[in-house]
Amino acid sequence: MKKMVKGEITVFLSMIFLLLLTLVGAVIESASIQVLKNEKRAAAGRAVESVFAEFQTTLLENYDIFAVEGTYETGHWSEENILNRLAFYGAENMDSEIEKIEYLSDHSGQAFYQQAVEYEKEKYGVDVAESLAGGLSVWKDQKENAEEYEKENTRTSAELDTLLNEAEEKLPEEDNPIEAVGKIRNGKMLDIVLPQSFVVSQKAVDASGMVSRRSLNTGRGSFPEPTNKIPSSIFFNLYLLDKFICASDESNNRPLAYELEYLLEGKANDSENLESVVKKLLLLRFGPNYGYLCTDTAKKAEAETLAAGLCTLLTVPGVTEIVKQAILLAWAYGEGIMDVRSLLSGRRVPLIKSKESWQLPLTGLLTLGASGDINEGKDWEGGYTYQRYLQMLLLLEKKELLTMRALDLIETNLRTRLAKDFFRADTCITKLETKNRCSMRRGITYNFKTRFMYQ
Template identity: 30%
Template sequence: MRTKQQGSITLFLALILTLVFSLFFSLLEAARVQGLDRIAERSILLELESALGEYQPQLWKNYRLLFLDAGNDKGELDFAFLEGHWMEEARLQQKGAGFYQIALQSLEITSHSLATDVHGAAFEQQACKAIKEQLAAGAANALKQKLQEGEKVAEESLEMEQQWESAKDAMTKAESIKQDAEETDSKQQTQEVQSQPQKREPAHKKELPENPVESVDLLKKSAILTFVVENPAELSVKTINISDTLRHRKISPGNLKIPQNGISDKIWFLQYLNHYFSCKTEAGNAKLTDHALDYELEYCIAGKASDQENLQKTVKRLLLIRQAGNFTTIMQDGKKQALAMEIAAAAVGFTGVPPLIQAVQIGILLAWSYIESILDVRCLLAGGSVPLVKQITDWKSDVALGEEILKEKKEQTKSQKEGLDYREYLQILLLLVKEKTLVQRAMDVVEQNIRKIEPAFRMNHQIHGMQLEGLYSARPLFLGFVTGVKRKAGDYHFRESHLDFYLK
């Protein structure tokens, strides 16, 4: 049978043990606090990654763009809704207890960047990255060379417009000289007609084609689509509310600087637009079944409210580029230049002013080149190809026929084996659009299309990057107080934040 033994410790030993256990639990709690701090850091990182994982599905599905939609059903930017949604998900995951149990008290988006910031820099960066992952670099280099050649021709078209105006001025001056001469001759005509025998006209006078400058000038001001489209009644009649596009809306920017990664390049961006956007002749690769506009590339060029307005403006610009290319060709044809000189001499030769005659000759050649351009654009819209600068043997129009050849509703599908198709010519026109304007119009197209599915969608509500701040709390486990840790209502509080972007 065991007997109970009485024991005792000295007061000094009791104090020593108290100090030892206090030190032990203090160290244990301090280690736990450090662990809780690391867990809070990891938790805010996971919360941010989880938040960015809720990207806008339609943008990714149709355009391979990653943005977080921060808009609500009323079309307003609403961070509170997102923060509340994330808090609710976090609470569902906070179950049970443990040595490192920590609770999320609040989440806040302290800074953010939007797709529309810095003229759509994030949108352009993501678009370039998306297309680079799908196309080889050689394709962009080949396109770049073609676009550079096309850009030179486009620059020449601006100079030719000046020559065109000079030709019209020359004809106006010639008409003024003719009127002055007729007024002078009319005073002497009655006296001379009785005293002088009547002169006979030459029996065989060469018939020359009519000067086409005036008719082509009227043609340029007309609804040109009727001459280049086989059936104008089949053109798209879709329109958008231009007053609700990004350029006409008040847009609040984000407060976070977008990282410069060197991905953006206009040539790659043009490739992206060419890949995903539709035009008059072809659909794009976006998987949408309903588009706000059918001629999306043309909208990026013209920026008008309707498909027909955009096509009209695009065709007029395309005609000027083709006119410049055709003028280069016609200046290599001596016969056509000689014929133009004969027509010019017949029209204004009575002035006896060589500069006027030469200016009108250039105007006739430009008018002839424009008529040829209409046939070229008709060919392009029918799915054919046309070189930037054609060979003399490829010339199709006859200045003697004037507008008659344009009234023939025949499909002009024959083209050179080597040439640019309609989409490639659109790339040249897109290259001439200011980059900021081009990116903004591209965002308009994407926004209007997504609205067909989600009416409240806004591109200026799409988050590209953000800094998320979380407040975490934990209860003391071993001590009621640990020096150096901020406490509120008896708990430890850890405030952590993390910054991340969809594209760094």
């Protein structure tokens, strides 16, 4: 008689074993797919890093800015240039398209601005920037005071003209500093303020094709922005002073010899830029000079004596006080001319004047700018140089304006002085994000993104 054996446990265990095999197979397959995904992501990451390793070396060596020159020295830009390089560096088995891209000139040069700021942070540290930030309010006050005093000068001149015209009288021209300074103001300022040894650069560029003026190639998409506790304009200001020359520098091998002046004025030739900057400096010096005169009783008395002499033959009530005020304003302006001469001669000028640092006697106004006027100003220990005054003017300018003009100079220098005629700031790539699609086994596709940014 055969023994009957029940098989429920065997069948149950077989089913469990089958399920375990299925689970193990699924886990292995999932891990295998994940490994493939990681390999694809790694390949794409290596490819994009390799592309960004091909940065423009001349740009880096001269201006410490990283960017991929997207035409690859051909002068012809296409996104296919980048996609082809991605494929060359290991992303050939996937479909890639550029989803976001940023060029050096995008958003008023924001990518360039950020790199310049980061470079100066590393070079100088926070302490230097904080000291400059503390002086920024002083510069702003100086500018506002100068503008107010200039308005006062306009009001005084108008009031004096009205009184004299109504009385049908006029001040004598002889020994009249108001008349002398008025003629200077209406003339070409460089002829008056430049030291005799100073030779004005006649260099000029074609500004029509510059970055700040032409129609630009633009990117798309947005990237995260860095946050700065110290005002970034301080660091950018330091960058401009580091990388660009001005009228007081000896180097003259660039398309424009007065680069900092170009940043401030944006004109196509050196002489016009210098003329405009000189006028700004005169206004900036006019304020503190006039402020000091108002506190110096001896100089006010001297101005009053001269005013009384000029008004001796006039029958206009109250005109002497107005003439005195006009003389003080003219004297402050004349002292400003001496200040600018000092600066352009390589000397230093204090921000606030004193009895000791005052340069121009009242009688000197009458010969200012004449053929025998060879006074090139004094050097005052502890004062500020020409470049430092330019730094003040730069701090007061708009960030976007300075950034685009800086790109003008960089592009012009690379294209002409450094023989990189293919270079254009709006084809230099600083940030990139690609969307990638790759096929895996059994019809599975994998979509992912890759991003790289110069920081």
